[in-house]
Amino acid sequence: MKENINSKQYSNSRQKEPKSAKIQTRIFKYSTLIGLGIFALIILYPLFWMLISSFKSYEEIYSDVWNLPGTWNFSNYTLAWEQGIQNYFINSLYVTGFAILITVTIGSMAAFTLSRYRNRWIDIALLFIIGGLMMNPQVALIPLFEILTFFNLIDTRWALILTYVAYRLPLTIILIRAFFLTVPKELSESALLDGCSEFGIYRRIYLPLSIPVVVTTVILNAFFAWNEFLFATVFINSSDLKTIPSGLMVFRDALRTDWGVLLSGMVIASIPMIILLIFLQKYLVRGLAEGSVKG
Amino acid sequence: MKKKFPLTPILFLLPSVFFLAVFIYIPLVQNFYNSFFDFNVFSNSKEFVGLAQIQKLFQDDVVMVSIMNNFKYAIISVIFQIFFALILASILEDKLFRKVAPTLRVIYFIPVMISISVIALLFSFIYNPQMGLLNSFLELVGLDTLTRPWLGNSTSAIYSVIAMSQWQSIGLITMLFIVAIQKIPNELYEAADIDGAGRIRKFFSVTLPQVKETMFVNLLITVTGSILVFNEPFILTNGGPGNSSMTLAVHMYQTGFSRDNMGYASTIATLTFLLSAIFALIQIKVSKTGKED
Numbered sequence: 314m315k316e317n318i319n320s321k322q323y324s325n326s327r328q329k330e331p332k333s334a335k336i337q338t339r340i341f342k343y344s345t346l347i348g349l350g351i352f353a354l355i356i357l358y359p360l361f362w363m364l365i366s367s368f369k370s371y372e373e374i375y376s377d378v379w380n381l382p383g384t385w386n387f388s389n390y391t392l393a394w395e396q397g398i399q400n401y402f403i404n405s406l407y408v409t410g411f412a413i414l415i416t417v418t419i420g421s422m423a424a425f426t427l428s429r430y431r432n433r434w435i436d437i438a439l440l441f442i443i444g445g446l447m448m449n450p451q452v453a454l455i456p457l458f459e460i461l462t463f464f465n466l467i468d469t470r471w472a473l474i475l476t477y478v479a480y481r482l483p484l485t486i487i488l489i490r491a492f493f494l495t496v497p498k499e500l501s502e503s504a505l506l507d508g509c510s511e512f513g514i515y516r517r518i519y520l521p522l523s524i525p526v527v528v529t530t531v532i533l534n535a536f537f538a539w540n541e542f543l544f545a546t547v548f549i550n551s552s553d554l555k556t557i558p559s560g561l562m563v564f565r566d567a568l569r570t571d572w573g574v575l576l577s578g579m580v581i582a583s584i585p586m587i588i589l590l591i592f593l594q595k596y597l598v599r600g601l602a603e604g605s606v607k608g
Numbered sequence: 609m610k611k612k613f614p615l616t617p618i619l620f621l622l623p624s625v626f627f628l629a630v631f632i633y634i635p636l637v638q639n640f641y642n643s644f645f646d647f648n649v650f651s652n653s654k655e656f657v658g659l660a661q662i663q664k665l666f667q668d669d670v671v672m673v674s675i676m677n678n679f680k681y682a683i684i685s686v687i688f689q690i691f692f693a694l695i696l697a698s699i700l701e702d703k704l705f706r707k708v709a710p711t712l713r714v715i716y717f718i719p720v721m722i723s724i725s726v727i728a729l730l731f732s733f734i735y736n737p738q739m740g741l742l743n744s745f746l747e748l749v750g751l752d753t754l755t756r757p758w759l760g761n762s763t764s765a766i767y768s769v770i771a772m773s774q775w776q777s778i779g780l781i782t783m784l785f786i787v788a789i790q791k792i793p794n795e796l797y798e799a800a801d802i803d804g805a806g807r808i809r810k811f812f813s814v815t816l817p818q819v820k821e822t823m824f825v826n827l828l829i830t831v832t833g834s835i836l837v838f839n840e841p842f843i844l845t846n847g848g849p850g851n852s853s854m855t856l857a858v859h860m861y862q863t864g865f866s867r868d869n870m871g872y873a874s875t876i877a878t879l880t881f882l883l884s885a886i887f888a889l890i891q892i893k894v895s896k897t898g899k900e901d
Contacts, residue, residue: 547861
């Protein structure tokens with residue numbers, strides 16, 4: 314009752330002075346817009362600076378920080394590509410590609426079992442996999458180094474692929490399982506009656522129905538594998554085998570003052586992920602949100 | 609009655625269980641075990657030293673500096689990435705900014721997508737004492753007195769590293785809050801409108817309680833991330849100058865891989881794990897008690 318009266322008073326007072334309220338809203342709107350704009354500038358300007366400076370010569374970057382390049386040195390890009398980025402780029406593609414393929418394949422298989430059956434063992438397995446989310450690569454670094462040395466995998470691309478798969482599996486399985494749980498039971502039951510095998514149900518029913526969530530996990534894992542730094546630095550020594558994030562460090566040390574070329578390399582390294590963001594924003598955001606909430 | 613449990617599902621589960629066991633769980637146990645030994649990369653045998661490494665941990669000044677830096681990281685990150693990001697998210701979801709919000713969302717999110725090594729290299733240009741954007745900007749607006757070698761100064765180094773992290777991650781946390789706000793039923797806001805609630809009132813009585821769960825998750829991500837942080841200080845300062853911007857993970861890396869003292873490095877890793885686990889447990893506990901209210 315009391316609240317009702319109150320609300321009436323509020324709405325009355327609102328109707329009485331619509332003009333000042335309008336002005337207030339307008340002031341709020343424009344001052345906030347200015348704030349948002351400044352923040353956007355703080356985010357964008359360094360990236361814009363990276364892009365324009367990648368066309369400059371060393372002298373120009375050093376002496377004239379703000380201006381556009383006098384001459385646009387596209388040669389910085391060809392130099393960066395030839396002096397190592399090409400190699401790193403291919404290694405990153407290789408590692409990212411295989412890591413995604415293995416993670417999504419065995420992850421969706423595990424998710425299939427975990428969503429279709431329920432008993433004590435399945436619960437334990439589920440707990441085992443969710444627990445994997447809590448473990449952090451930093452803490453396991455030294456034992457992983459020992460294990461990979463034991464398998465003779467140190468300084469190979471597979472050192473990265475296998476560890477990436479392991480650390481990405483928990484999230485991948487949890488996301489795909491959540492989706493598999495929504496697949497109607499009738500579909501698989503009628504398939505079983507038609508003589509379809511378990512593997513057939515997975516291949517022909519569950520996988521085709523789950524394309525959206527598979528796309529989401531592919532993107533999340535691509536994002537992770539393309540940008541991962543710690544393992545890429547510790548497990549790979551030969552500069553021929555380095556991926557882009559760790560390769561850029563080698564690149565910096567080798568180039569010393571060739572800043573334009575270094576900046577071109579940085580731009581090349583960022584392009585694939587920005588394209589991913591622009592075209593697949595919807596899947597990416599959804600995945601990040603679901604992944605973090607369940608983590 | 610026992611239900612038939614065919615072989616295929618077990619085979620389906622095996623590869624994943626194998627990967628997790630070999631690359632996640634065994635290393636964790638192994639790390640605890642290593643903490644009691646003295647060894648280096650090429651040594652064939654590990655020498656058992658009991659609690660000596662743990663004793664060393666308490667006498668190591670660098671560990672103290674690192675923990676302080678990790679805490680600074682956590683506190684500043686919580687202020688920016690929880691409070692500021694939540695305000696930013698609710699502004700972007702406000703009807704008033706419907707036209708610009710989608711563009712701004714993507715802009716704020718761009719740094720999240722870029723590799724940390726690119727970001728850190730870019731910021732080493734920004735912080736450069738001679739030609740860096742930051743010092744040039746301060747000179748441009750007449751604040752010459754504030755210019756300094758940001759990464760070369762032992763007081764400002766860690767804050768410069770932390771500032772870069774905020775710049776990169778704020779878009780991610782903002783996006784997570786936006787998704788949470790979008791899930792709030794519209795009726796709640798409509799009801800608040802009828803009650804004549806203003807923007808700030810609506811933020812405190814509708815948005816804030818409704819995104820509580822996301823807030824705890826983000827808090828967890830931010831705090832454990834701060835305790836484990838490695839890439840940013842490693843690339844920008846490598847813990848320097850001196851040990852002024854050292855964090856636990858960088859200290860662990862240097863002890864193990866630069867000074868080749870794997871046993872002690874494992875002890876530091878164990879400490880890091882325990883710290884992050886303790887904070888995670890506290891936060892989960894607090895968030896659970898919050899829910900019962």
